[in-house]
Amino acid sequence: MSVGDTSGNSGDHGLGRSWLLYLSLAFASMSFSATGPVAIIIAASREGGLSFAQTSSWLFASIGINGLASIAISWKTRQPLLFLWTIPGAVLAAPVIAQYGFGAAVGTYLVCAAVLLVLGVTNLVGLLDRWVPMPIVMAMIAGLFLKYVLAVVHSTVAAPLIGGCMLLCFFGLLWLERRNAAPIPPLIGAMLAGAAVLFATGFKLPSHSGGAWLATPALIVPRFDLHAISQLLLPLLITVLFVQNAQGIAVTRASGYRTSLRLVTLVSAALTAITAPFGGCPSVLAGPSNAILVSGGTHGRHYLGALMAGVICVAIGVCSTAYVFLLTSLPGAYIAILAGLAMMGVLEKSFVSAFRSALPLSAMIVFVVTLSDVTLLGVGAAFWGVVAGCLVYYAIEQPRQAD
Template identity: 30%
Template sequence: MNSTFPSLRARDLIPTTIAALISVIVNYGGTFILVFQAAKVAGLSPEMTASWIWSISIGVGITGIWLSYRYRAPIITAWSTPGVAFLVSALAVTPYAEAIGAYMISALAFIVLGLSGMFERFVRMIPPGIASGLLAGILLQFGISAFGGAQVDPVLVVGLFAVYVVLRRFTSRYAIIGMLAIGLVYLITTGKADFGTIKLAAASPMFVVPQFSLHALLGVALPLFIITLTGQYMPGMLVLRNDGFQTSANPILTITGLGSLLAAPFGSHAFNVAAITAAICTGKDAHEDANKRYLAGIACGLFYIIVGVFGVTLASLFLILPATFIATLAGLALLGTIGGSLANALADPKGRETALITFLATAANVTLLGVGGAFWGLVAGLTAHTLIHGQFRKKYYAAKGSYHADQKS
């Protein structure tokens, strides 16, 4: 992508800001309930929970803004969703201060990995077809959920779909914002979403003195590192590559790791490059000109910071939205990315079969040994590719040589 700033106009801000807003809504409305569940398991007070939300929202906001601005790419950062899902059980048997220490150790590991360059070399080895198959498999469930909600609220789902189709026909750029606006009006007028009970109050960060133990190292830090690396960083980097952004993984790992390290004493468990919600901001729906999509990353960061300032009170606003609305909104917003990923995955006749294996294995979303379906889908695809074509070793040395050449330049 172009490393210089393109000329910007006011209308460039509209599609990128809307893509960012939808990404934030999906992130908070779709999975943030896990943070409240983990906080309850840990026995945290409302003030400590607010500090967790403050630290993680401010942290992903600042890192996302900086990375997007610095590398002119829509680098969306977010908290580790599989990580917080793991913490729902881990915090039940780990003292909170020791968990904080574990968060810091995990963050240090990401900094070291980023500085080493090893992860970037591995990402470069992955064939484009397998990368696209992995992304399509991850996003498939969201596309299905866009229509599956019709069993729960057929009027809402059919209405949103109709709005989307009509607007795509007449004004493609504003299809998503139109669907969002009309959907919110419907929810408010029918009483399915009541925002009147939300009262804004600024969050106050609370510092927790970290403690370190072997139990927390093995029971929290190590699993959190592995889960976040395989469930977030890997698909997140492939989302960027799938849409043509070649930003190195090294600074992303280093900056998000550093941010996680600084935010951990205030409750933040880990933040990283986003995957699913990032796909909303990296494709053509965010902006036709790829060189201007970095604006979506900056807008996302600003939205996260605003939510973080108000902590629990503003984060709760997104939880009021019905799950069916969130799922339909996300699924329709990701249609273009899902279609593009499938097309890229099947474009090369030689690699079509291994890309399809990756897609199906990932879509199955099987969790083994505590590691999610994205990792095992990638393992299945790379294993098949190596056995069928025998090119993975060759790609390793090519990627290694390319990486060292980039370092010298």
């Protein structure tokens, strides 16, 4: 029997404990999603040169609108289906925003939504994973994420006291976590340790008196720039379909839910179309957050945790201006370290998936080309990395059919 299992004879006390468990899982899930991943949005918005208001609108769309939709979808399906934003998508979008403008990125998001809709309606999405091997996708993700994890080193050198304490706390809790003895997640511990050092050394938040606290969503006029679309669209589709949604579906199916790939694709398309005009990058089924939601409790009742997590999302989205003010007021080194630590687990899994596979040469080609950050014919390195990796795979490493 699961930790949160309660029978009909357990009474109000058992029911109360069950609800408390799902509430705890919801808070743990959102503690992850609303810290490191939000720090990634802040870092991406800084790289893209976005204003405070644009960043606030982006966060409102990414967490508030998705949270509201997650409540409806989880209630309807009775499954833990928490939709949030694609973290790799935020990373991918930053240089495109800086080079072509926010409107060009929004236009690409809308094209992405249209393609997802076609794939879902025609059910072609079930065939696409045969074209691009997963190790090639994961090598591209490794190449994209590496610079953000490297920023942890650079920021720690620049701010050794903050960085040292955050790293010590993170790896200490990680050591305990792998022995099932960590009192809190490593990322949360690192966040708290860094904040404690900041305030202990005299850091003070600037005054926000008279400033807005509630969200002020702003519509971004989309611009359909062919260079931006060619650079961003394919990597976005790959990460949405084969990294984020695939991971989220694997999590829920492993917990006994018959989650539909087609349904998830269609929901991603609809939510991406809704959030994009406010600056939100494509919406996906959140793998890590849903993994926390199904880590305890009873099968068939995990959707309760998703409902509670959705409510927390909506609350953060409504107060996104205050939340962005808080995070943007913190030192850049603190945000960079927090974002890098949030990506470390994904980077580790990407390396393992890419280079422990049967096609290490293809993965290495993808990784090197993506890491080079070259632009050819107006198209970014992530696209060319996947193209180069697929060419090497089909020419050299594809398993030969037996005669």
